[in-house]
């Protein structure tokens with residue numbers, strides 16, 4: 584019998600026990616633990632936890648309906664509903680038992696908003712007693728939510744604004760900084776390059792695609808916000824294309840996502856140059872989706888005779904990314 588495949592990856596300085604993490608806004612560890620019989624804090628299926636995007640002030644989000652199913656996917660216009668940074672920080676002690684590193688997702692409408700959230704986290708983490716907070720290893724700057732009218736997406740569609748935002752946040756923390764990119768642009772490499780130039784350590788993509796569905800009876804927009812963000816298997820080919828464009832052009836760790844529902848999907852993103860891979864919409868289909876996906880990944884590697892993920896990383900690229908993108 585061959586040795587069990589090694590699923591570990593290095594996301595920059597962060598060692599992950601396998602490459603599968605959750606996509607922001609699609610898995611709430613506290614809610615899952617309250618609703619199911621499993622303690623997801625101590626038995627966490629993902630290799631890292633990315634909570635819902637946090638903003639400086641509470642946001643009620645968009646009017647309902649906010650979610651609808653689409654062929655091979657779903658559309659949402661939640662509008663970054665969240666209780667704000669003060670409430671998120673009040674929850675930190677409850678997350679302390681979490682057996683996984685945390686990457687805090689930060690959103691806002693101005694540069695100052697993002698800086699304020701990161702500053703608030705840094706202050707709270709510095710003041711927290713040992714064992715009273717989870718292991719926050721980094722931040723993901725969400726400059727790509729398509730469902731808020733100002734800020735966020737408009738920052739992430741402009742290379743200069745993205746650069747300014749990252750440059751403002753960079754000196755506020757020594758933790759790992761990831762910039763989450765939008766697919767709603769013609770040249771994703773230009774935005775990724777700007778984020779890295781300003782000090783982002785890594786990139787994650789894709790956020791959802793701005794889209795619209797109609798109510799078939801009235802032939803008017805179904806979602807309360809009129810438009811929403813499309814995700815799920817329907818967007819995977821587009822996400823693979825964008826991840827590979829970045830991996831070919833830039834040297835930085837990439838968290839790939841968009842339509843991942845199986846272990847093979849994870850391998851495909853890694854073949855396109857990703858180091859870690861996030862699962863979003865699939866979390867709404869079954870609570871054990873991440874366990875299944877990781878088990879499938881292990882089985883796929885065994886079947887293909889792969890001992891470690893670096894053996895496939897970049898296989899789909901014109902240019903193989905250097906070793907810096909992960910083990």
Ligand SMILES: Cc1cc2nc3c(=O)[nH]c(=O)nc-3n(C[C@H](O)[C@H](O)[C@H](O)COP(=O)(O)O)c2cc1C
Pocket residue numbers: 606607608609635636657659661663688725728763789790791814815816818840841842843861862863864865
């Ligand atoms: C209901 C829902 C809420 C989301 N909320 C956020 C969010 O708060 N912040 C963020 O960066 N992305 C958010 N996303 C986008 C996902 O993190 C991910 O980028 C996208 O859904 C593509 O992955 P998927 O096809 O696996 O769902 C959300 C997606 C869904 C479906």
